[in-house]
Amino acid sequence: xxxxxxxxxxxxxxxxxxxxxxxxxxxxxxxxxxxxxxxxxxxxxxxxxxxxxxxxxxxxxxxxxxxxxxxxxxxxxxxxxxxxxxxxxxxxxxxxxxxxxxxxxxxxxxxxxxxxxxxxxxxxxxxxxxxxxxxxxxxxxxxxxxxxxxxxxxxxxxxxxxxxxxxxxxxxxxxxxxxxxxxxxxxxxxxxxxxxxxxxxxxxxxxxxxxxxxxxxxxxxxxxxxxxxxxxxxxxxxxxxxxxxxxxxxxxxxxxxxxxxxxxxxxxxxxxxxxxxxxxxxxxxxxxxxxxxxxxxxxxxxxxxxxxxxxxxxxxxxxxxxxxxxxxxxxxxxxxxxxxxxxxxxxxxxxxxxxxxxxxxxxxxxxxxxxxxxxxxxxxxxxxxxxxxxx
Amino acid sequence: xxxxxxxxxxxxxxxxxxxxxxxxxxxxxxxxxxxxxxxxxxxxxxxxxxxxxxxxxxxxxxxxxxxxxxxxxxxxxxxxxxxxxxxxxxxxxxxxxxxxxxxxxxxxxxxxxxxxxxxxxxxxxxxxxxxxxxxxxxxxxxxxxxxxxxxxxxxxxxxxxxxxxxxxxxxxxxxxxxxxxxxxxxxxxxxxxxxxxxxxxxxxxxxxxxxxxxxxxxxxxxxxxxxxxxxxxxxxxxxxxxxxxxxxxxxxxxxxxxxxxxxxxxxxxxxxxxxxxxxxxxxxxxxxxx
Ligand SMILES: Nc1ncnc2c1ncn2[C@@H]1O[C@H](COP(=O)(O)OP(=O)(O)OP(=O)(O)O)[C@@H](O)[C@H]1O
Ligand SMILES: [Mg+2]
Numbered sequence: 001x002x003x004x005x006x007x008x009x010x011x012x013x014x015x016x017x018x019x020x021x022x023x024x025x026x027x028x029x030x031x032x033x034x035x036x037x038x039x040x041x042x043x044x045x046x047x048x049x050x051x052x053x054x055x056x057x058x059x060x061x062x063x064x065x066x067x068x069x070x071x072x073x074x075x076x077x078x079x080x081x082x083x084x085x086x087x088x089x090x091x092x093x094x095x096x097x098x099x100x101x102x103x104x105x106x107x108x109x110x111x112x113x114x115x116x117x118x119x120x121x122x123x124x125x126x127x128x129x130x131x132x133x134x135x136x137x138x139x140x141x142x143x144x145x146x147x148x149x150x151x152x153x154x155x156x157x158x159x160x161x162x163x164x165x166x167x168x169x170x171x172x173x174x175x176x177x178x179x180x181x182x183x184x185x186x187x188x189x190x191x192x193x194x195x196x197x198x199x200x201x202x203x204x205x206x207x208x209x210x211x212x213x214x215x216x217x218x219x220x221x222x223x224x225x226x227x228x229x230x231x232x233x234x235x236x237x238x239x240x241x242x243x244x245x246x247x248x249x250x251x252x253x254x255x256x257x258x259x260x261x262x263x264x265x266x267x268x269x270x271x272x273x274x275x276x277x278x279x280x281x282x283x284x285x286x287x288x289x290x291x292x293x294x295x296x297x298x299x300x301x302x303x304x305x306x307x308x309x310x311x312x313x314x315x316x317x318x319x320x321x322x323x324x325x326x327x328x329x330x331x332x333x334x335x336x337x338x339x340x341x342x343x344x345x346x347x348x349x350x351x352x353x354x355x356x357x358x359x360x361x362x363x364x365x366x367x368x369x370x371x372x373x374x375x376x377x378x379x380x381x382x383x384x385x386x387x388x389x390x391x
Numbered sequence: 392x393x394x395x396x397x398x399x400x401x402x403x404x405x406x407x408x409x410x411x412x413x414x415x416x417x418x419x420x421x422x423x424x425x426x427x428x429x430x431x432x433x434x435x436x437x438x439x440x441x442x443x444x445x446x447x448x449x450x451x452x453x454x455x456x457x458x459x460x461x462x463x464x465x466x467x468x469x470x471x472x473x474x475x476x477x478x479x480x481x482x483x484x485x486x487x488x489x490x491x492x493x494x495x496x497x498x499x500x501x502x503x504x505x506x507x508x509x510x511x512x513x514x515x516x517x518x519x520x521x522x523x524x525x526x527x528x529x530x531x532x533x534x535x536x537x538x539x540x541x542x543x544x545x546x547x548x549x550x551x552x553x554x555x556x557x558x559x560x561x562x563x564x565x566x567x568x569x570x571x572x573x574x575x576x577x578x579x580x581x582x583x584x585x586x587x588x589x590x591x592x593x594x595x596x597x598x599x600x601x602x603x604x605x606x607x608x609x610x611x612x613x614x615x616x617x618x619x620x621x622x623x624x625x626x627x628x629x630x631x632x633x634x635x636x637x638x639x640x641x642x643x644x645x646x647x648x649x650x651x652x653x654x655x656x657x658x659x660x661x662x663x664x665x666x667x668x669x670x671x672x673x674x675x676x677x678x679x680x681x
Contacts, residue, residue: 223492268545377669
């Protein structure tokens with residue numbers, strides 16, 4: 001689960017990680033109120049969406065008067081912000097963050113993620129703040145300092161020293177401040193079951209203080225049960241409504257651009273099915289993992305969600321029945337076609353336990369647009385042919 | 392021969408008396424797995440599925456001599472259970488539980504490593520030595536005995552791959568579902584040498600996914616150390632960047648961890664890489680009839 005910049009900064013503040021003062025606003029009036037409260041003389045008006053690259057997209061702007069704050073809030077609130085992370089459709093801005101303008105001397109990058117190879121968190125820092133860190137990693141990897149921290153000992157002084165010496169911070173006062181900043185951030189990472197924390201830019205001000213000007217945080221969904229405070233920050237308007245609806249039924253759904261709807265059990269097989277459709281010349285319309293419980297209700301829900309997408313020309317149901325027997329799934333599929341009006345051809349491939357019985361059931365049902373397939377390749381080919389109207 | 396487990400392996404079940412634990416323990420016993428008991432706190436002294444229940448893993452180990460634990464403990468408590476197993480001297484914990492917090496597994500894995508306990512999973516179908524010992528939730532009937540070793544991040548692709556191998560007239564020595572979470576136990580790097588050393592295994596099927604770089608490391612290892620033919624499939628060639636695909640681990644960040652990158656690395660290591668899982672069976676036939 002991701003949160004907004006203003007929420008990340010609330011968490012920073014709780015832990016004493018320095019940030020400029022700021023307040024979120026849902027309307028132009030509120031934005032101006034916030035600006036008055038902050039006092040100025042310079043404010044930054046920042047679009048709050050779950051995506052980066054807002055600055056370049058025109059979602060972060062500097063204001064030098066209250067009138068300017070008003071103008072900018074009017075401009076940014078309600079705009080559809082397109083950045084390299086939103087996709088071409090962009091994201092509707094429903095909140096703006098009004099923040100004290102900071103005196104930027106240097107821009108750094110600081111992030112913490114899990115290093116899967118080392119199996120511990122790694123702190124990444126760079127003097128190349130403000131830039132896209134992926135580019136830095138690619139073009140000048142030596143400019144990224146990486147310090148893995150064994151969580152059983154936690155953040156120690158030497159971790160901090162590796163960071164500041166790596167970044168070339170030589171002033172002792174500044175070293176101390178930066179190390180304190182990083183150690184608090186590490187504490188947040190561990191305490192809150194963070195998946196990714198990223199500050200770009202982390203700035204050094206003219207007076208030698210370090211401030212988080214940006215804050216991106218994602219949390220481990222599996223650990224949200226022990227963080228009601230984080231769960232309460234969920235902004236469902238930032239999440240894809242179909243994906244969310246699917247998740248309420250235990251389905252994992254992600255929409256794509258193609259024409260062939262997919263319904264599969266298991267994330268790996270679901271990806272493998274999409275790859276196979278691609279392999280035989282088709283395009284998948286979605287990823288949909290129905291998980292271990294492919295019954296009439298979940299299959300019906302799956303059909304419903306897939307068919308909301310008008311581009312879908314055929315559906316490929318690919319289930320490898322393990323513990324769940326195929327004959328049961330076949331009956332579930334038939335029942336689902338009665339619950340939902342399925343107006344496109346449905347190709348069904350059922351393999352595994354009791355597959356022959358399942359094939360028999362589908363055959364006897366004799367429904368026009370339900371077509372049985374013998375294996376994965378056959379199913380993918382039939383789904384592609386059906387989408388082209390050639391079946 | 393096989394790797395890690397066989398018909399003599401003594402297995403206990405943590406989370407034995409719960410719904411999932413009961414259902415799958417029974418299936419495993421039907422398959423022939425030597426389940427010698429289980430652990431459920433406060434149910435010690437009872438009998439379940441005809442086997443003794445213990446309060447702690449230490450008691451279970453002392454009484455039964457079990458060396459492997461199959462873990463069905465709910466996600467919030469699973470790390471605790473895994474660490475208990477490590478502390479009690481279990482040699483291999485097979486963690487089926489889905490949805491374990493990453494931080495918890497990070498600590499559990501570190502402790503397991505310190506205690507010399509191997510782990511498989513979490514969020515995986517488990518391990519099966521065909522027609523001998525099934526420790527997990529896979530449908531046992533599709534695994535016919537044979538000479539192909541299988542390692543897979545994905546559960547259903549394990550079944551798909553094994554089924555194709557068997558349909559082509561071959562069979563499975565041992566299949567291991569390693570899981571696709573960010574922190575996992577045994578992986579390609581540890582399992583490949585075991586299959587290389589296993590006289591029964593003549594070919595290896597490796598099923599990977601986008602995200603992380605385990606497959607890249609595996610490619611390097613294969614190039615230098617594996618003499619047996621390897622067939623590989625990497626799921627997620629058509630997955631969009633940055634989107635989550637059900638497995639927490641399957642996140643493509645930038646260029647690292649794409650299917651393309653992994654497929655190229657494996658190909659360069661002499662692995663027979665297939666673009667669709669539908670080709671796994673045929674590819675195995677091809678490499679084995681060379
Ligand atoms: N409080 C502030 N005072 C002065 N300048 C600011 C302030 N906040 C942001 N900026 C400027 O605006 C730029 C963009 O802001 P920010 O990094 O928060 O958004 P972003 O573009 O979405 O981030 P990213 O590109 O990392 O995804 C910053 O690099 C910084 O130069
Ligand atoms: Mg930024």
